[in-house]
Amino acid sequence: MSKQPFEFSYEAVLREEFAKADTDGNRVLDLDEFIKILEKYGIEADKAQEVYKKSADNGITEDVFIDYVHKSNKLDSLMDEYTRMFNSIDKDGNGYITPEELKQDWSEKGINLSDRSIDALIKNFDMDDDKNITIDEYLNALVYRYFRSKH
Numbered sequence: 835m836s837k838q839p840f841e842f843s844y845e846a847v848l849r850e851e852f853a854k855a856d857t858d859g860n861r862v863l864d865l866d867e868f869i870k871i872l873e874k875y876g877i878e879a880d881k882a883q884e885v886y887k888k889s890a891d892n893g894i895t896e897d898v899f900i901d902y903v904h905k906s907n908k909l910d911s912l913m914d915e916y917t918r919m920f921n922s923i924d925k926d927g928n929g930y931i932t933p934e935e936l937k938q939d940w941s942e943k944g945i946n947l948s949d950r951s952i953d954a955l956i957k958n959f960d961m962d963d964d965k966n967i968t969i970d971e972y973l974n975a976l977v978y979r980y981f982r983s984k985h
């Protein structure tokens with residue numbers, strides 16, 4: 835039986851972010867909650883206020899939030915950066931980082947890792963346990979790490 839390949843969903847990550855930002859759990863972000871989460875993404879308070887005003891003081895809903903963050907260049911450039919990093923490790927460009935490619939990438943940086951260390955590294959990313967890292971698995975791990983570092 836073959837497993838479904840893991841699919842990264844940026845939207846799912848943002849839904850989690852929204853839930854965490856909604857500290858009083860009323861399913862909308864009031865201005866304070868909204869400013870606080872946007873600060874994490876490097877968006878200034880006055881910009882947040884502008885967007886908030888458009889909500890006619892009813893608060894920012896999940897859809898508005900996801901739409902807004904999607905459109906912010908900040909996170910787009912982050913995704914571009916991660917994709918470039920992935921591509922530089924995926925030497926043969928087949929869409930998978932294999933343990934060999936990961937090992938090669940580290941040794942190009944002057945660090946020789948044992949097979950065991952490489953396996954352990956792969957495990958951090960490998961959602962479907964096939965010992966290879968796809969771009970979805972890679973983005974998933976790095977985007978979560980990015981958000982966690984901001985909490």
Ligand SMILES: [Ca+2]
Binds near residue numbers: 858860861867
């Ligand atoms: Ca709220």
Ligand SMILES: [Ca+2]
Binds near residue numbers: 925927929930
């Ligand atoms: Ca490859």
Ligand SMILES: [Ca+2]
Binds near residue numbers: 959962965967968971
């Ligand atoms: Ca995998």
